[in-house]
Amino acid sequence: MTRVREYLALIDDPEHAALASDLAADAPLFSLLAHLAAGDGKVAGDELALLARVRADLSRDELMSWTERLAAAPLDWDGLLRIGATEEIRWDVLRLAARMVCLDGELAEEELGVMQQLAHRFSLPSTAPRSVLDEVIARGGAVDEPLVRDALRHMWWDVLMPSRDPLESDLERAVPPGCRLLCSIRLDDDEVAGLYAEGLVARFDGGAAFVAWDDIQSYTRVPVPGAAFHLRTRDGRDHAMSDPRLRDVGALLDLAHGRKPIPR
Numbered sequence: 305m306t307r308v309r310e311y312l313a314l315i316d317d318p319e320h321a322a323l324a325s326d327l328a329a330d331a332p333l334f335s336l337l338a339h340l341a342a343g344d345g346k347v348a349g350d351e352l353a354l355l356a357r358v359r360a361d362l363s364r365d366e367l368m369s370w371t372e373r374l375a376a377a378p379l380d381w382d383g384l385l386r387i388g389a390t391e392e393i394r395w396d397v398l399r400l401a402a403r404m405v406c407l408d409g410e411l412a413e414e415e416l417g418v419m420q421q422l423a424h425r426f427s428l429p430s431t432a433p434r435s436v437l438d439e440v441i442a443r444g445g446a447v448d449e450p451l452v453r454d455a456l457r458h459m460w461w462d463v464l465m466p467s468r469d470p471l472e473s474d475l476e477r478a479v480p481p482g483c484r485l486l487c488s489i490r491l492d493d494d495e496v497a498g499l500y501a502e503g504l505v506a507r508f509d510g511g512a513a514f515v516a517w518d519d520i521q522s523y524t525r526v527p528v529p530g531a532a533f534h535l536r537t538r539d540g541r542d543h544a545m546s547d548p549r550l551r552d553v554g555a556l557l558d559l560a561h562g563r564k565p566i567p568r
Contacts, residue, residue, distance in 0.1 A: 308333065308387065308396040314357055315403050316526050319548065322360040332383025333400065334358070338374035340404040340418060347371055354404060381425060394426040399436045406440040406524065439566060444520025444535075447560045449501040452486060452517075455559035456499065463549040464497075465490050471498045475505050478512040491549055499556070506553065508535075508543040515543065517560075525554050525566050 305313070307326075311333065314320045327334075337358065341351040347368065355371055356362075362370060388394035401422055405415040419433035426432075456466065466487040470476070473495045479485075480502075489497040497506040503516035515537060524534040533545040533554050545553065555565035 306393055306396065308393055308400060311358060311400055312396060312403070315354060315400075323358070325359065325361065330358075332380040332387055333397070335374050335377070335380040336384060336397070336401060336422075337404055338371045339379045340401060340415070341371060342375035343414060343418065351404065384422075385425065388426055391428075394428060395432070395436070398422055398426065398428065398432055399439065402433075402436045402440050403526075406437060440524060440526055441522050442525050442558065442561065442563060443522055444517070444557070445561070446518040449484075449486075451562070452499065452501060452560050455556055456487060458559055459552075459556055460565075462552050462555075463491065464552040466499075471495055471505070474512045475507060478514045479505050480514060483514075489553075491547075496550060497553060504553075504557075506543070506545065509546050510543065513543060520557075523554060523557055525558060525563075526551075 307330065310323055314323055337355060341347045341355060347355075352364070352367060352371070355367055356364075359367055359370065384397060388397055398419065401419060405419065416433060416437075419437065420430070423430065423432040429435075459466075467490050469488055470485060471479070471488050475495055475498055479498065479500065483503070484501040486499045486501060488495055489499065495507070497504060500514075503514055503519070505512065505514040515535060519537045519539070520535060521538045522536045532548045532551040535543040537543070558565040
């Protein structure tokens, strides 16, 4: 496994053991992540959480100082080109960058610009940034009931378990009247979500909420540090699930929208 692929595995799997850093060899990758994290002038909590995964040896204050120092220096393009010795590795570096810019489930135009510049430097197709970004963030939209039922039939559950039992917790109280339950979703004995013909109810970090299928603007397809799953609505609300055991929700939405889930 290449070093870049090791970092992708580390970021995508919250239970992955920390890597032993080779600070000199990995410096160009650190430079890239720091520049992307601080691109808007500040390092947000989710961005710092990702950086903490790759530099688990630093305290929070040390990590912030390290990030600010790297972001203030020029981006190490020469180092990135040395790391990208093959086309496969260059694609993976682009995927690594996508993990950082997609942390909150939303992509800003300036972040897309950085991705396009990186693809150009790597002599990758102009469509490459959108291709790797689509691996992390997917568009939502209306889903017909037969597609939801088909997703349930083909879902390969990891930790969560579907149940035909009706919801009995605060989740049920968040569902609009008249919605038709297809299944409840449980983690051990706890209700964590409910799948309806009209949408999804779940216990997000901010509390129980129901989101209609056509209200979903985008969602994350892989776990990101700080959240196993992000869902953004068309009116700008952001719903997150921090528990990494809830990552099946993103895979279920992939199937409902006709996408092949990202391999775990």
